Amino acid sequence: MLSTVTDKTNDEILFQRIQVGDVKAFDILFMRYYPLLCAYAKRFVDFDDGQEIVQDVMVWFWENSSMQVIESSPKNYLFRAVKNRCLTLINRNELKQRIVDTISVNMQAQYEDPDFYIVEELARNIETALSRLPASYREAFEMNRFQNMTYSEIAEKLNVSSKTVDYRIQQALKLLRTELKDYLPLLMALVRIV
Structure with a gap:
């Protein structure tokens, strides 16, 4: 009842x-x-x-x-x-800003203003690539990159070992590099993603 x-x-x-x-x-x-x-x-x-x-x-x-x-x-x-969701949003917005800054610095000779279409396209492709990651890889990657959590903090939160967290993040990076290969020169300047 x-x-x-x-x-x-x-x-x-x-x-x-x-x-x-x-x-x-x-x-x-x-x-x-x-x-x-x-x-x-x-x-x-x-x-x-x-x-x-x-x-x-x-x-x-x-x-x-x-x-x-x-x-x-x-x-x-x-x-x-x-x-946690707020911190993720903040970090994603910071990533978009880093993309704008990188384009502005690296392509200033070619363009007077940053090409915001490239920024939006890259941000959209990063979001899509992240969404395609296996859930466990994405979760560990986002906690590390977007919430600035250490491997040990992530391991404690997910109840796994630090080695497992390291493996998941390394696999996420490998998949992201493959998925975003057309953007690697630009992403190289954004060290935290590659």
Whole structure:
């Protein structure tokens, strides 16, 4: 028999109800944390990006709730997920800026202004190449390159050895070099990707 959830129900019970598909429990959790998570995300990114990140985290949380094991509280889990996504966005934006800067410096003789079509194309191709990586490689690569986590920090978070993290990142780099071979001269200046 399903228990009744209310606005007063604690987070752990809400999470248990969400894991069995209780939409009302998810709605309560969403309404409880959405404004707080948006305000928290604003510390890292602009408000619109923060709202989008929070919505993405909440949708992911709902869609994957039956498979999740939360070692801390649902609240801590949500805040950590939002922070990690914000840091990933910041680092991806920094990557795009490095591409613009590199094009500007390396191609200034050919162009008066950086060719923003090349920047967008390269950024899109990098995103596509990243999305094609096996999930375990992409996760380790993004934690290292976009969240600046060390191999040991990643190993602890993923509950694997540092050697496994190193292997996954090296394999990701190998696949990215193959996928982005047409852009290697430009990427060489962006040392963190190659």
